[in-house]
Amino acid sequence: MKHLLSAADLTHEEAVRILDTAAQMAATQEREIKKLPTLRGRTVVNLFFEDSTRTRISFETAAKRLSADVINFSAKGSSVSKGESLKDTALTLQAMGADAVVIRHQASGAPHTLATAGWTSGAVVNAGDGTHQHPTQALLDAFTLRRHLVGDRGRADATGRDLAGLHVAIVGDVLHSRVARSNVDLLHTLGARVTLVAPPTLVPVGVEAWPADVSYRLDDVIGDGRPDAIMMLRVQRERMSSAGGGFFPSPLEYSRGYGLDAARIAALPEHAIVLHPGPMNRGLEISADAADSDRAVIVEQVANGVAVRMAVLYLLMAGETTTRSDR
Amino acid sequence: MTTYLLREVSPLGEEPTDVLLSGGVIAAIGEDLEADDAIVVDGRGLVLLPGLVDLHTHLREPGREDAETIASGTRAAAMGGFTAVHAMANTTPTQDTAGVVEQVWRLGKQAGWADVYPVGAVTVGLEGDRLAELGAMAESAARVRVFSDDGKCVHDPVVMRRALEYVKAFDGVIAQHAQEPRLTEGAQMHEGVVSAELGLAGWPAVAEEAIIARDVLLAEHVGSRLHVCHLSTAGSVEIVRWAKSRGIDVTAEVTPHHLILTDELARGYDPRFKVNPPLRTQRDVEAVRAGLADGTIDIVATDHAPHPREDKDCEWAAAAFGMTGLETALSVVQETMVDTGRMTWADVARVLSTAPARIGRVEEHGRPIAVGEPANLTLVDPDVRRVITPEEQATKSVNSPFRGRELSGCVVATFLRGRATVLGGQSCDEDVVVTR
Numbered sequence: 001m002k003h004l005l006s007a008a009d010l011t012h013e014e015a016v017r018i019l020d021t022a023a024q025m026a027a028t029q030e031r032e033i034k035k036l037p038t039l040r041g042r043t044v045v046n047l048f049f050e051d052s053t054r055t056r057i058s059f060e061t062a063a064k065r066l067s068a069d070v071i072n073f074s075a076k077g078s079s080v081s082k083g084e085s086l087k088d089t090a091l092t093l094q095a096m097g098a099d100a101v102v103i104r105h106q107a108s109g110a111p112h113t114l115a116t117a118g119w120t121s122g123a124v125v126n127a128g129d130g131t132h133q134h135p136t137q138a139l140l141d142a143f144t145l146r147r148h149l150v151g152d153r154g155r156a157d158a159t160g161r162d163l164a165g166l167h168v169a170i171v172g173d174v175l176h177s178r179v180a181r182s183n184v185d186l187l188h189t190l191g192a193r194v195t196l197v198a199p200p201t202l203v204p205v206g207v208e209a210w211p212a213d214v215s216y217r218l219d220d221v222i223g224d225g226r227p228d229a230i231m232m233l234r235v236q237r238e239r240m241s242s243a244g245g246g247f248f249p250s251p252l253e254y255s256r257g258y259g260l261d262a263a264r265i266a267a268l269p270e271h272a273i274v275l276h277p278g279p280m281n282r283g284l285e286i287s288a289d290a291a292d293s294d295r296a297v298i299v300e301q302v303a304n305g306v307a308v309r310m311a312v313l314y315l316l317m318a319g320e321t322t323t324r325s326d327r
Numbered sequence: 328m329t330t331y332l333l334r335e336v337s338p339l340g341e342e343p344t345d346v347l348l349s350g351g352v353i354a355a356i357g358e359d360l361e362a363d364d365a366i367v368v369d370g371r372g373l374v375l376l377p378g379l380v381d382l383h384t385h386l387r388e389p390g391r392e393d394a395e396t397i398a399s400g401t402r403a404a405a406m407g408g409f410t411a412v413h414a415m416a417n418t419t420p421t422q423d424t425a426g427v428v429e430q431v432w433r434l435g436k437q438a439g440w441a442d443v444y445p446v447g448a449v450t451v452g453l454e455g456d457r458l459a460e461l462g463a464m465a466e467s468a469a470r471v472r473v474f475s476d477d478g479k480c481v482h483d484p485v486v487m488r489r490a491l492e493y494v495k496a497f498d499g500v501i502a503q504h505a506q507e508p509r510l511t512e513g514a515q516m517h518e519g520v521v522s523a524e525l526g527l528a529g530w531p532a533v534a535e536e537a538i539i540a541r542d543v544l545l546a547e548h549v550g551s552r553l554h555v556c557h558l559s560t561a562g563s564v565e566i567v568r569w570a571k572s573r574g575i576d577v578t579a580e581v582t583p584h585h586l587i588l589t590d591e592l593a594r595g596y597d598p599r600f601k602v603n604p605p606l607r608t609q610r611d612v613e614a615v616r617a618g619l620a621d622g623t624i625d626i627v628a629t630d631h632a633p634h635p636r637e638d639k640d641c642e643w644a645a646a647a648f649g650m651t652g653l654e655t656a657l658s659v660v661q662e663t664m665v666d667t668g669r670m671t672w673a674d675v676a677r678v679l680s681t682a683p684a685r686i687g688r689v690e691e692h693g694r695p696i697a698v699g700e701p702a703n704l705t706l707v708d709p710d711v712r713r714v715i716t717p718e719e720q721a722t723k724s725v726n727s728p729f730r731g732r733e734l735s736g737c738v739v740a741t742f743l744r745g746r747a748t749v750l751g752g753q754s755c756d757e758d759v760v761v762t763r
Contacts, residue, residue: 112596
């Protein structure tokens with residue numbers, strides 16, 4: 001595997017392999033000494049053009065647990081803020097000998113450009129680009145789903161298993177969500193059924209080509225769809241005012257129609273779990289009751305994120321596999 | 328002045344004949360012509376067209392000479408078979424005064440590769456608020472007849488109405504860049520299946536169609552001429568077709584790239600394919616081809632938009648909109664319209680020469696191939712296929728969407744008032760002279 005740019009690039013076999021590797025990584029994290037020597041002497045650069053403390057720390061932790069050297073590069077206060085282009089930044093990192101570049105960028109496609117323009121020879125990991133993709137988020141979500149819902153509902157070993165037969169509802173701002181795009185691709189690859197739930201203003205034109213159903217009514221999906229998991233998306237308040245788009249009339253109306261609260265939790269099947277990529281807007285897309293309920297696996301997602309990113313870095317820098325984009 | 332004898336060329340693709348160019352005009356047409364001092368051009372298998380006229384070129388000078396100059400842009404035009412180009416107004420400073428349009432016009436004369444007809448801005452600084460001095464530009468040495476804020480839409484309906492009314496005084500035309508600005512805020516590509524997948528903000532077809540619909544009604548109301556720039560959607564074709572059936576004085580252009588390329592090309596995030604209006608779907612491509620073939624769309628215009636490497640060698644969102652097109656336009660039209668049997672070479676002459684000259688009120692170009700007419704001519708070899716390479720292009724910029732692609736046909740020679748600007752597929756630098 002050369003790069004991880006999009007969840008859509010992963011084959012079924014590759015996705016399952018990453019999840020299996022992540023499970024092994026997760027097991028090492030329960031030991032007293034969590035650090036592995038696997039990537040000793042290798043350098044990982046976290047190249048963040050967009051603020052994201054939790055994703056950066058997750059990647060940094062993953063790389064350090066594998067004994068890699070980590071360089072954090074934030075666009076704020078750097079040469080980028082002085083007008084340096086992505087190309088020149090990449091060439092600088094290449095000159096410094098980066099073996100892998102973890103890139104977060106506000107522009108959709110920037111990791112693809114970095115990986116294909118010949119500016120760097122290292123592996124490129126997409127840590128979120130614009131409204132396009134966030135593949136490691138989808139992988140950690142899939143990992144979390146598998147842990148809870150596959151293998152006798154989490155009681156038996158799920159190694160080698162996919163998510164066939166599961167129904168996942170993804171709820172909220174699909175239009176602007178790289179998490180939704182990544183999850184639709186990966187969940188479909190792993191055999192799950194996906195229903196996207198959002199007001200029509202937050203569903204992208206062209207969604208009919210996605211391997212997912214679309215509903216405008218959350219209560220119908222919870223009541224009749226019997227989802228095994230419900231994945232709430234963060235609503236970016238700054239996008240929702242009239243000046244920023246006016247995608248719905250008011251936060252209150254959004255919460256009434258699409259917010260997850262205690263009543264909707266109670267209507268879910270008993271085994272269903274609740275995911276959220278964070279950070280949460282409590283009181284908007286998810287109530288405090290729902291966020292803190294025993295169905296919510298949101299904190300666990302964070303821990304799983306480290307294991308999944310360890311697996312990705314390991315497979316990219318030390319493992320042997322290919323993605324579709326290599327062929 | 329050199330005399331040229333074009334031996335056995337096919338005017339408009341018809342029966343071969345000899346054509347003699349002398350004294351800046353077509354001196355004779357007929358069998359077995361003789362001229363002792365003439366340079367003889369073997370024209371067997373070659374098609375002779377009236378010199379091509381582009382109604383929509385960005386020459387970038389003044390202001391962005393790093394992207395293109397009037398000299399480099401018109402040399403590229405000559406290489407593409409053009410003898411006249413309309414230079415768009417979005418320069419720095421803007422072509423919104425008589426002084427600037429005269430400067431552009433004079434630089435075109437000095438370069439000598441093709442006649443340059445400046446397009447005047449509709450509004451001061453392209454800001455969309457106040458009408459520019461349209462009359463002064465019309466009465467300047469440049470004799471401006473085409474006005475456009477291209478790159479921006481004249482969005483205010485009152486300003487658009489006033490502009491349409493005002494240019495009637497000098498038989499001008501408003502060339503509208505149809506783009507509803509609120510519906511396209513932040514837009515990066517055509518809104519549809521591909522944009523949804525790529526996470527790039529979508530540019531809906533209706534943002535173009537809504538403005539065209541409004542403008543044809545305004546043009547009808549005030550009885551003026553409207554020209555629709557770079558129409559790109561199936562819906563736009565339908566609206567123009569309806570407007571023409573109603574007798575509204577509207578003309579429309581399509582770019583070569585919208586005749587052949589689709590939004591699927593954005594999948595590689597290669598900024599060469601980022602353009603305004605965006606590449607649309609295959610259905611739209613089929614619709615604009617049909618519209619061009621049946622006359623709904625009057626002309627092909629290049630929207631030649633050169634950019635220096637640094638403006639395209641970056642991530643998609645940061646890249647500039649635009650593609651070069653002067654040197655590949657004729658090949659694309661041949662490939663999509665002639666090779667497919669949709670159009671004849673006479674139709675090509677109409678959409679790439681006669682009609683754009685008529686819309687722009689250019690009298691010296693787009694003329695019939697007849698004795699006594701100005702010798703503004705283009706000689707095409709339709710039987711070759713060539714791979715487009717940046718090294719062989721005369722434009723200063725490298726943002727051709729066809730780089731590395733094989734296209735039909737090539738321009739063998741271009742004559743501007745009887746003087747070869749291109750001969751044997753090469754530009755004739757040493758022959759360049761100041762003509763006025």
